[in-house]
Amino acid sequence: MNTTVATPTTTHDHHTPGKDPIIEEGPLCVGYKIEYTSEFRNVSGESVFYANGKEPYLISPVIRPRLRIPHIKVRGCFSAYPLGLDINQHTGEININASNSGVRYTVEFAPHGKNCVARTHLVIGGIAYEGGIFSLSNPQEYICRPLFYGDRTNSEEVPSRKIPSGRFGFIPDNQKPTGDLTGLLIDPQTGEINIGETVKNGGLGFRRGNGLPENGSCKEFSVYYQLDLGDSNKNTLQKTSVHVHFFDTTDQIPEDLLKRLKFQQFFIRRNTAALPLLLGMSLSSWADSPWTALGALVLTLSTMLWANVSGKTTSSRPPEIIITT
Structure with missing residues (x-):
């Protein structure tokens, strides 16, 4: 590993x-x-x-x-x-x-x-990444895009998918792109991580006699970046991290890793679509059965409370990027 x-x-x-x-x-x-x-x-x-x-x-x-x-x-x-x-x-x-x-x-x-x-x-x-499960069999889902947390001048929502201009994925000491040294393939202008190419180019290593990483491989990558926010007080060098995992199949992903991923995704959206979306799903069945809808509503709220308390100890860890074949 x-x-x-x-x-x-x-x-x-x-x-x-x-x-x-x-x-x-x-x-x-x-x-x-x-x-x-x-x-x-x-x-x-x-x-x-x-x-x-x-x-x-x-x-x-x-x-x-x-x-x-x-x-x-x-x-x-x-x-x-x-x-x-x-x-x-x-x-x-x-x-x-x-x-x-x-x-x-x-x-x-x-x-x-x-x-x-x-x-x-x-x-x-600063920027952060949202983890997820990516499949090498679907090249359309190779890209992991960053999120931006900032002030109202640069962000229309919290967090925002609109990333300020800047430079991403370089080594501060010699200014070389991160991918040249660690294997993480990242676009220096957008900060987008190419998951598929990271694996194919050996970012997680190779198993003997196979062009894929060892099953269960994991590596933490540091991403240095500098945003162009039009204010010298904001343009300092910063760093974020990602955990990249590889498993041969989705059923081999450990349950605790899946929980961390769900917590991270929940907390990213907890101030935007999470509450109305979950409540809407719960109440959508009201016309069919009020008791069913009430049970779904209680389950939704209890799930959110559980995620809110449990996620306090997990949601700030580096985002979990999981890759399968």
Whole structure:
């Protein structure tokens, strides 16, 4: 098996990409508000930050308690999901440059003595990839396209399929294309990954006597990129990652890998089509049987709640790109 695993660094009292805390969903605190302010906002009105390459890039939260008593500091604990946000659990301070970019995060603040949380969302601008299952027998599905998380100037939805111009897939040290050195075939102008050619050219290696990788092969690829966003504060060098797997047949894909893929896809769409689509599917059978529709609705909502809680510990891992014959 050809396996490359990134070893993330850890930071004391911070949630980093290497830690997998299980965070329970808590009820919202009435009267408490938490916010991270930025000059950039997306179409949903959420704050957007961009890595600037100057260490560290720290931001702090503004907490408004129910009773605004001067000189009284609200104390509590901070947490964030999905994984990848470098946040101090005690102060809520976030290091943007040390966090994974191309992600929409949820930050929760639990006041001491309260059985509830204040919740907010923020975006660290950049690109990410949506995982999926690709078949070598269908060349029309060879391409894995990136998504873009950014502010309202560059993104009409969250995330957006419209990618800003830039350069993608190069090695920072010598500026050579990634594909020349690691085997990942990526379009330097669009950031699109050619899955089929990556396999055919040996990006995952070859098994003896066969032009395909070993069954169960997996490799993590790093994609360096630089976006042209018209602002020098946004144009810093950034990096994202993808996991590429190969299996001879779809029934050989492990169940836990399929779950991670589903969680990742669910969280990408959770603010767009997921809720109306799932509810629409549940209620579509109402005319045939109200009890059937009600059961489908309950199942849909419980599934979404389960995915929301479980996905907090999985959805920020590198996207799972699965290839079969």
